[in-house]
Amino acid sequence: MPDLIEGAVKVLRDGGLVAIPTETVYGLAADADNPLAVNLIFSTKGRPAGHPLIVHVASPKEATDEAWQYILSHWSRDVSPAALSLAKAFWPGPLTIIFPKAKNVISEVTGGQETVGIRCPNHPLAQALLNQFGGGLAAPSANRFGRISPTSAQHVREEFSDAIMVLDGGSCEVGIESTIVDLSRWDTHGPVILRPGAISQQMLNDALSKAGVIVPKLADEAADHSAPRVSGSLSAHYAPKTKMFLYEKEQLEDLLKSHTQPASKIAWVHFNDESLTLKKLDSYALTEIVLPDSAQLLAQQLYALLRQLDQSNYDAIAFEHLPKGEAWDAIRDRLGRAAIGSGII
Ligand code: TXA
Ligand code: MG
Numbered sequence: 001m002p003d004l005i006e007g008a009v010k011v012l013r014d015g016g017l018v019a020i021p022t023e024t025v026y027g028l029a030a031d032a033d034n035p036l037a038v039n040l041i042f043s044t045k046g047r048p049a050g051h052p053l054i055v056h057v058a059s060p061k062e063a064t065d066e067a068w069q070y071i072l073s074h075w076s077r078d079v080s081p082a083a084l085s086l087a088k089a090f091w092p093g094p095l096t097i098i099f100p101k102a103k104n105v106i107s108e109v110t111g112g113q114e115t116v117g118i119r120c121p122n123h124p125l126a127q128a129l130l131n132q133f134g135g136g137l138a139a140p141s142a143n144r145f146g147r148i149s150p151t152s153a154q155h156v157r158e159e160f161s162d163a164i165m166v167l168d169g170g171s172c173e174v175g176i177e178s179t180i181v182d183l184s185r186w187d188t189h190g191p192v193i194l195r196p197g198a199i200s201q202q203m204l205n206d207a208l209s210k211a212g213v214i215v216p217k218l219a220d221e222a223a224d225h226s227a228p229r230v231s232g233s234l235s236a237h238y239a240p241k242t243k244m245f246l247y248e249k250e251q252l253e254d255l256l257k258s259h260t261q262p263a264s265k266i267a268w269v270h271f272n273d274e275s276l277t278l279k280k281l282d283s284y285a286l287t288e289i290v291l292p293d294s295a296q297l298l299a300q301q302l303y304a305l306l307r308q309l310d311q312s313n314y315d316a317i318a319f320e321h322l323p324k325g326e327a328w329d330a331i332r333d334r335l336g337r338a339a340i341g342s343g344i345i
Contacts, residue, residue: 021169027139085211092122239341
């Protein structure tokens, strides 16, 4: 493994790309201080210019305020007490913090905005690489723009040709992208969650209030025209090529009728108690996929499942709506965008 890391460091120093495992999804990494290398990420992904990238940083040996301050001040001109308490509570981990950027951060990374997203990933291979590399790594999810994020090395290989070096760190433990919290507009908006993830609003609020930071109310984002651009916030994203719709139990029959022809091949993805409905649906070629009851497990398996369904030549994917509650919010967000991105609406 040390040889592999050394090889990856060399590729990065030479301005190349390396796909890296993180606990959320695999990232497509480049030296965050090298404009040409960062541009290569955009051309490889087919990502439109102007979408900012997250910079990944190494974890300090001892996670003190001073250590985080030292690391973060390279990237941000204002490392607030709120940011330090979130860093200490959740890093390394599935949280990205948006900061006001420091002067030296290149515009290829920030998409020309005055802010920069930073994350310290919790995966031993990513940390080993970051430590040995010694700088920040700009890394979006390692998929083609708009498509499903990869949660295994094999998924990355399916997205890109063999030309990209992939560090194989197994399957991602969390399985969906990091929570993004914007602290750059604190004075006017307080903390704003730009993308839900495994770190919930409740967890963020608890950490801030435990640290004695007063949390102002969240801004009403819908009415907020100063909001930064986030490609994960485009309504069509994370999309399978097979059309996919979400249904409430009682709607399944009607939705199947309106979205598909009789005898269509349908992937019927649902939670555990649907056996009675099946009888009414025998004019379709249904394949049942039963989902785990835990949000954590489903997040872990979600993208691999969508990829597998996408490769199985179904005419449509019928996906049961998720249970209510904060634990399911991040998956609900991804599924909603995946359904829109699949062209169903
Ligand atoms: O879990 C993750 O966050 C993964 C792993 C690889 O770390 N990365 C990831 O990157 O999901 P990406 O590029 O696929 O999504 C990052 C999102 C994008 O929607 C981008 O617009 C947003 O973060 N973002 C990055 N920098 C930002 C900034 N300065 N202001 C607002 N949004 C930002
Ligand atoms: Mg992405």
